[in-house]
Amino acid sequence: MRRNLIALCLWVIVITNTFGAVRSFTDIFPNLNETQKTRVFSSVGYSEFNLASAGLQLLPRSKSGISISSPVLSRQPSFFVENLLVCPYTNRYSGLITVYNALGRVQTLSGRVHRDDVPGKDNPVFKETTRIENARRNNPLPDPPPATRIPPTETMYMRLKDTNFGNSYYKAELTATQDELHYTLSNFKTIYMAIFPIIKENKFIAQLYIEPLAEGVLIYSIIGAEVPDLVMSKANTVSNMIKKRMDIIIDWLVDGIK
Numbered sequence: 001m002r003r004n005l006i007a008l009c010l011w012v013i014v015i016t017n018t019f020g021a022v023r024s025f026t027d028i029f030p031n032l033n034e035t036q037k038t039r040v041f042s043s044v045g046y047s048e049f050n051l052a053s054a055g056l057q058l059l060p061r062s063k064s065g066i067s068i069s070s071p072v073l074s075r076q077p078s079f080f081v082e083n084l085l086v087c088p089y090t091n092r093y094s095g096l097i098t099v100y101n102a103l104g105r106v107q108t109l110s111g112r113v114h115r116d117d118v119p120g121k122d123n124p125v126f127k128e129t130t131r132i133e134n135a136r137r138n139n140p141l142p143d144p145p146p147a148t149r150i151p152p153t154e155t156m157y158m159r160l161k162d163t164n165f166g167n168s169y170y171k172a173e174l175t176a177t178q179d180e181l182h183y184t185l186s187n188f189k190t191i192y193m194a195i196f197p198i199i200k201e202n203k204f205i206a207q208l209y210i211e212p213l214a215e216g217v218l219i220y221s222i223i224g225a226e227v228p229d230l231v232m233s234k235a236n237t238v239s240n241m242i243k244k245r246m247d248i249i250i251d252w253l254v255d256g257i258k
Contacts, residue, residue, distance in 0.1 A: 022179075024214040025086060028060045040057075044115065045085030045219075045250065049239055051078070052224070058082045060209065060220055064177045068209045069222065071184050075205050077224030081243045083250060086216040090258045096181055099210050099217065100150045102256025103174070103183060106158050107132050107143050109252050113252060114244050125248055135171065135188050152177045157188070165191050183208040198238070199225050206246055208253075217257060220251035221246060 025040070032040070039046035048057045059082070062068055072080070092098065109129040117123055131141040134157055154174045162168050169189040175182040183204040191199040203226040211218045223246050227238060 022212065022214050023063065024038055025218070028176040028213075028218070029058070029084075031176075040084050041086050041088075041215075043254075044247075045083050047080045047243065048080075049243070050080050051081075052076070052080060054080075056222065058080060058084050058220065059222075060211075061216070062182070062209060063179050063211060066175065066177070066180075066182060068182065068207060068220070071186075072205050072207050072222045073223045075186075075203055075224060076226055077203075077205070078227050079239055080226065081239055081246065083219075083221045083223075083243075083246060085219045085250060085254070086213065087219060087254050087258055088216040093257055095216070096120050096176065096210070096212065097147065097150055097180075097258045099181055099253070100174075100176070101146045102253055103172075103181075104147070105143050105256060106156075108256070108257075109249070110162075112252055113246055115251060116244075123163070125163050125245055126160050127163060127255060128159075130159055132153055132157045132159050135169075138169075150181075164193060179211060181208070181210040183210070200228060203227075204242075206249070215243075219253065221250065 025037075029040075030048075036046050046058075050057060056069060059069055061067075106129050109126055110128065111124045113124055131143065133139045133141060138159060140159070152175070156172050158170050158172060160168050160170065166185060168184050168191050171188050173184045173186075184204055186254075187199060187204040188201055190197045190201050191204060205222075205224050207222045209220045210216075223242055225238070225242060
């Protein structure tokens with residue numbers, strides 16, 4: 001009996017040291033006030049907008065030590081929009097594979113309406129969303145069937161037909177570890193508004209960090225973009241347009257995992 005107990009204790013120590021204990025929200029964000037926490041655990045989450053000079057305000061430290069901010073900072077964005085949300089667990093959630101499969105259903109992003117739009121008014125931001133072959137070939141591809149395992153890395157390309165930006169083209173890069181997903185979305189073609197270029201290629205980025213916590217699935221995102229000075233003078237308008245799109249992507253992801 002004593003030998004079995006010792007063996008069990010050693011097994012727990014090995015497992016904990018290998019994979020680490022599940023973190024709680026307060027482990028990662030001990031300094032948020034109660035109002036902010038209430039927003040984080042609501043359906044809309046908590047957001048912060050800041051010019052790049054102010055830096056990131058909510059940045060968590062990933063469990064694996066992989067830098068969450070490096071892909072964003074390397075683009076030298078003019079501003080940041082950070083979003084923080086914890087999605088409660090439901091019977092549908094069966095680990096990070098649920099999140100991975102939700103991120104893979106690109107076509108279901110099409111036609112979604114922003115949460116703040118007038119009820120009953122059908123005004124989707126993304127009119128059509130599809131995978132494409134690669135950065136040079138725009139042939140549409142179907143979404144794959146649900147996976148049973150998460151690859152350590154993956155790259156896919158997509159075309160989003162946007163109400164304001166027309167056809168916009170993005171590369172999505174995923175990195176997975178035992179306890180987290182890093183999902184990077186960047187534009188590989190210039191983004192236009194009408195005929196005016198507003199974001200050059202590779203100067204927009206959305207970074208998602210996803211980690212299962214004790215309280216639910218943490219979804220942290222950073223959006224950044226380098227924009228011309230003329231556009232920057234209307235930064236609030238531009239950032240709101242970009243944030244609206246990230247809101248839709250996060251709502252789409254949450255609906256896919258809850």
